[in-house]
Amino acid sequence: MxxxxxxxxxxxxxxxxxxxxxxxxxAWTILSVAQASILEQLSxxxxxxxxxxxxxxxxxEELRRELNNAEWSMCQITYQLxxxxxxxxxxxxxxxxxxxxEFEKMYxxxxxxxxxxxxxxxxxxCLQELGEHGKALACFADLTLxxxxxxxxxxxxxxxxxxxxxSTESWIATNKYDAAIQAASAKVSPxxxxxxxxxxxxxxxxxxxxxxAATLNQKKAEQDALLAKAAKMAEPVASNRGEFQLEARRxxxxxxxxxxxxxxxxxxxxxxxxxxxxxxxxxxxxTWSKASxxxxxxxxxxxxxxxxxxxxxxRLALSLAGSDAPVNDxxxxxxxxxxxxxxxxxxxxxxxxxxxxxxxxxxAQGARSAAKIALKAWLTEYGAAEGNRQFEADHxxxxxxxxxxxxxxxxxxxxxxxxxxxxxxxxEDIDAALGYxxxxxxxxxxxxxxxxxxxxxLWRVYLNELRxxxxxxxxxxxxxxxxxxxxxxxxxxxxxxxxxxxLDSTLVSAVLYLAQIYIDTNRPExxxxxxxxxxxxxxxxxxxxxxxxxxxxxxxxAYKVALRSYIxxxxxxxNDQSRRETTMKRAEATMDLLEKAVGKDSLAADRLTxxxxxxxxxxxxxxxxxxxxxxxxxxxxEAFEQFxxxxxxxxxxxxxxxxxxxxxxFNLGSAADTGARPTPPAAKGYFTQAANTxxxxxxxxxxxxxxxxxxxxxLGVQMRLATCYRRMGAFDEGIALLVGILTQQPNVLTAQIxxxxxxxxxxxxxxxxxxxxxxxxxxQPNPETHENVIWGWSKLGNRAGTNPKLATTYFEAMLKSxxxxxxxxxxxxxxxxxxxxxxAKTGIQSLYRKYPALGSADLKQRYDSLLRLVQRGLKEPEAxxxxxxxxxxxxxxxxxxxxxxx
Numbered sequence: 001m002x003x004x005x006x007x008x009x010x011x012x013x014x015x016x017x018x019x020x021x022x023x024x025x026x027a028w029t030i031l032s033v034a035q036a037s038i039l040e041q042l043s044x045x046x047x048x049x050x051x052x053x054x055x056x057x058x059x060x061e062e063l064r065r066e067l068n069n070a071e072w073s074m075c076q077i078t079y080q081l082x083x084x085x086x087x088x089x090x091x092x093x094x095x096x097x098x099x100x101x102e103f104e105k106m107y108x109x110x111x112x113x114x115x116x117x118x119x120x121x122x123x124x125x126c127l128q129e130l131g132e133h134g135k136a137l138a139c140f141a142d143l144t145l146x147x148x149x150x151x152x153x154x155x156x157x158x159x160x161x162x163x164x165x166x167s168t169e170s171w172i173a174t175n176k177y178d179a180a181i182q183a184a185s186a187k188v189s190p191x192x193x194x195x196x197x198x199x200x201x202x203x204x205x206x207x208x209x210x211x212x213a214a215t216l217n218q219k220k221a222e223q224d225a226l227l228a229k230a231a232k233m234a235e236p237v238a239s240n241r242g243e244f245q246l247e248a249r250r251x252x253x254x255x256x257x258x259x260x261x262x263x264x265x266x267x268x269x270x271x272x273x274x275x276x277x278x279x280x281x282x283x284x285x286x287t288w289s290k291a292s293x294x295x296x297x298x299x300x301x302x303x304x305x306x307x308x309x310x311x312x313x314x315r316l317a318l319s320l321a322g323s324d325a326p327v328n329d330x331x332x333x334x335x336x337x338x339x340x341x342x343x344x345x346x347x348x349x350x351x352x353x354x355x356x357x358x359x360x361x362x363x364a365q366g367a368r369s370a371a372k373i374a375l376k377a378w379l380t381e382y383g384a385a386e387g388n389r390q391f392e393a394d395h396x397x398x399x400x401x402x403x404x405x406x407x408x409x410x411x412x413x414x415x416x417x418x419x420x421x422x423x424x425x426x427x428e429d430i431d432a433a434l435g436y437x438x439x440x441x442x443x444x445x446x447x448x449x450x451x452x453x454x455x456x457x458l459w460r461v462y463l464n465e466l467r468x469x470x471x472x473x474x475x476x477x478x479x480x481x482x483x484x485x486x487x488x489x490x491x492x493x494x495x496x497x498x499x500x501x502x503l504d505s506t507l508v509s510a511v512l513y514l515a516q517i518y519i520d521t522n523r524p525e526x527x528x529x530x531x532x533x534x535x536x537x538x539x540x541x542x543x544x545x546x547x548x549x550x551x552x553x554x555x556x557x558a559y560k561v562a563l564r565s566y567i568x569x570x571x572x573x574x575n576d577q578s579r580r581e582t583t584m585k586r587a588e589a590t591m592d593l594l595e596k597a598v599g600k601d602s603l604a605a606d607r608l609t610x611x612x613x614x615x616x617x618x619x620x621x622x623x624x625x626x627x628x629x630x631x632x633x634x635x636x637x638e639a640f641e642q643f644x645x646x647x648x649x650x651x652x653x654x655x656x657x658x659x660x661x662x663x664x665x666f667n668l669g670s671a672a673d674t675g676a677r678p679t680p681p682a683a684k685g686y687f688t689q690a691a692n693t694x695x696x697x698x699x700x701x702x703x704x705x706x707x708x709x710x711x712x713x714x715l716g717v718q719m720r721l722a723t724c725y726r727r728m729g730a731f732d733e734g735i736a737l738l739v740g741i742l743t744q745q746p747n748v749l750t751a752q753i754x755x756x757x758x759x760x761x762x763x764x765x766x767x768x769x770x771x772x773x774x775x776x777x778x779x780q781p782n783p784e785t786h787e788n789v790i791w792g793w794s795k796l797g798n799r800a801g802t803n804p805k806l807a808t809t810y811f812e813a814m815l816k817s818x819x820x821x822x823x824x825x826x827x828x829x830x831x832x833x834x835x836x837x838x839x840a841k842t843g844i845q846s847l848y849r850k851y852p853a854l855g856s857a858d859l860k861q862r863y864d865s866l867l868r869l870v871q872r873g874l875k876e877p878e879a880x881x882x883x884x885x886x887x888x889x890x891x892x893x894x895x896x897x898x899x900x901x902x
Contacts, residue, residue, distance in 0.1 A: 017085070018084070031077070038063050039067065042063050045060050075106055078095070082126075096126050107119040120143060133173055161188075183201075184208065210227065210255060230251075235252070245276060267325045273313040277312075281303070287299060314333045315337065335357055339373060347380045355399060357371075358374060368410070371407075375396065396423070399416075420432075425454070448493045459516075466479060490517060508536065524564075524569040524572075531565065542555055588646075608654075648661045659697065662690050684727075690724050694720055722751075749796070753809070753813075759772075760823075768827035772823055777795075796809070807855055844881075
């Protein structure tokens with residue numbers, strides 16, 4: 001098997017031949033030990049064993065047979081060893097010579113018995129391979145002298161046929177065509193003439209006739225006679241299943257004869273024709289694969305025709321198959337159909353045929369390969385499908401799972417596990433992905449890649465869980481468990497990839513992911529260690545201009561992580577001013593590298609701005625990760641505060657760098673904001689610094705028009721400043737800013753929402769009856785239109801309710817209006833509270849009857865929570881929305897959750 005593989009594997013042939021040689025030599029050693037043991041046992045018998053000792057006679061004969069078999073096998077191994085050396089090499093010649101000598105010894109020892117005669121044939125074949133055709137023919141001649149009685153015995157006939165065939169090959173090799181023709185023209189019985197062994201003789205006879213005809217260029221009549229005789233000799237070979245059937249048909253075509261076989265009538269005939277057609281297709285396919293583009297176009301039609309014929313015969317074979325059909329042939333038909341259909345691009349048919357074989361005949365030789373073909377076909381269908389791909393996905397999962405179950409611990413099962421793992425990640429089913437990961441053997445080359453994929457996916461799950469509201473967020477213990485699992489899996493994957501394979505994009509990306517995890521878990525030293533690793537560090541490779549780090553996205557991400565890491569490590573150097581200053585400068589230098597990495601095209605500024613804004617959000621997540629460690633949280637916040645203040649004061653700041661400063665201060669404030677009102681001092685301080693930076697941006701734009709990219713961005717800065725004012729408790733400044741915007745652009749919904757929220761927040765701290773009422777009905781009448789510049793929640797809801805695209809805004813505004821009524825009721829107390837609470841409840845009930853979905857699951861949950869508070873205030877059962885469900889079953893249960901009008 002190894003030798004056969006070496007003939008087809010190109011660069012690996014030498015290694016495969018050496019492996020085969022080692023195996024053969026090991027087998028020869030085992031046989032030589034067995035031979036010595038048998039000889040020792042035989043020597044123990046007396047020369048004459050009394051006839052009455054039958055058991056001794058039988059045992060001696062049994063040992064003699066074992067000895068013959070061992071000696072024959074050792075000769076065969078000696079011959080096979082020759083094939084483990086390069087053709088034409090000195091070592092191959094020496095090994096063939098040795099094999100010929102060993103077979104000759106066997107011949108002399110056992111002639112004229114069958115073991116000796118078989119050895120004579122093999123001796124001749126060794127000499128034939130050595131090119132010593134005269135000596136080889138002498139060996140073959142010894143095997144063509146059997147009498148008629150002996151030839152009637154199958155073993156002798158087969159030996160005779162093989163000797164004649166080998167003789168014809170040597171005659172042809174030495175250009176002695178007449179001798180080859182004469183040898184092939186020997187008379188045999190009609191039954192023997194149809195045997196595969198004699199058909200091989202006939203093929204070489206036909207070949208000799210054709211070659212001789214080619215030498216008679218000036219004697220056309222004789223030439224035609226020889227070609228006619230050659231065709232007659234080749235036709236039975238072409239018509240019957242055998243080693244040279246396809247070559248015989250090709251020989252006939254070369255001589256101008258069109259071979260037309262009758263259509264198959266049995267399963268065996270159909271399989272045979274299918275195999276022949278497939279061989280013809282393979283020949284054309286091999287030619288096509290090596291051809292030029294122009295030649296490929298010419299061969300395409302022939303290739304398709306040959307493939308179509310092969311498919312037709314294999315399908316015919318299946319239709320003719322009965323219960324007695326040989327399993328090997330039956331499974332061959334299924335396998336070849338799956339293979340040919342895949343080549344033809346008929347993926348559904350390839351999948352059906354391959355899966356049929358894999359599931360119904362799992363022990364068959366081609367079952368695993370057929371399963372791989374079917375899986376590839378289903379994957380191709382999945383990739384090409386549009387819209388809902390559930391049908392294709394289900395088939396992929398089912399077949400991949402079957403491969404894992406049926407052929408565990410194989411390369412194919414590992415590939416299937418990786419596929420299932422990818423689907424699980426795609427479906428965000430991390431538990432399933434972890435299960436598949438555990439089934440991949442630790443020593444498997446694919447384990448590292450799998451660990452990295454699962455680790456990254458689990459990290460995303462962790463971040464999503466971490467960013468959930470307090471009431472739905474997992475416990476700190478659960479979050480720590482997820483985080484620790486992420487680190488363990490991803491670190492194992494990076495370590496495995498680092499030691500088990502050469503540097504590639506997967507390993508480079510994995511190292512960066514690991515650094516991201518360390519910085520997001522407030523372990524900046526570990527992050528910097530990986531970023532600067534001399535072999536796989538992201539910053540190290542970027543500096544070396546490694547090919548796997550040239551992508552802009554990779555470099556910007558690496559610089560983002562590095563910047564956060566340098567700032568994050570500052571608390572460690574609190575008492576080391578020199579190292580602290582050095583780290584600050586590295587952080588500033590990294591900012592410069594980040595800005596350069598973004599590029600200088602027309603969209604570079606927008607990209608950089610988005611990067612900085614995302615970094616501000618990342619910091620908020622990082623602070624959330626240490627919220628249970630006040631010292632670590634305070635130290636990290638202080639480090640960022642100091643660095644940001646330093647950046648804000650440096651000359652030559654761009655809009656992008658200042659917006660990062662502002663957004664990061666804003667996110668520091670958000671992370672420190674507990675939700676209590678008035679805003680906690682620490683959070684208020686960060687919002688104040690954010691507001692100052694936003695004002696710096698707007699002031700620079702006023703003095704240097706164009707500093708802010710465009711009016712849309714300027715409006716965003718103004719809105720962020722207004723939010724800072726609200727969260728600082730600077731309500732007058734916020735309202736003034738928002739009124740200025742809304743006077744010019746009353747339909748800016750974000751400004752209207754912020755203004756209403758500002759009034760509502762103010763009403764929770766002072767003059768609740770005035771400001772909570774204004775939050776609902778609006779404020780700041782326009783002297784010209786006499787309409788409120790600030791719409792308030794009620795008008796906001798009415799305006800949004802007329803536009804289906806603003807359904808979320810509609811339900812949010814209506815919720816806020818009922819929330820204001822509840823808050824005012826709680827501030828005023830009895831007896832006015834009852835009326836306000838009843839109004840809020842009635843409003844929620846009316847909206848719920850009209851739109852049971854209430855916009856979204858999240859909004860519906862918030863409506864339910866508010867209603868429970870209202871019911872508590874009214875001293876009613878806190879049933880939430882369930883109180884209104886009974887009437888809905890007969891009334892509005894089927895209505896849409898999207899308003900068309902309020």
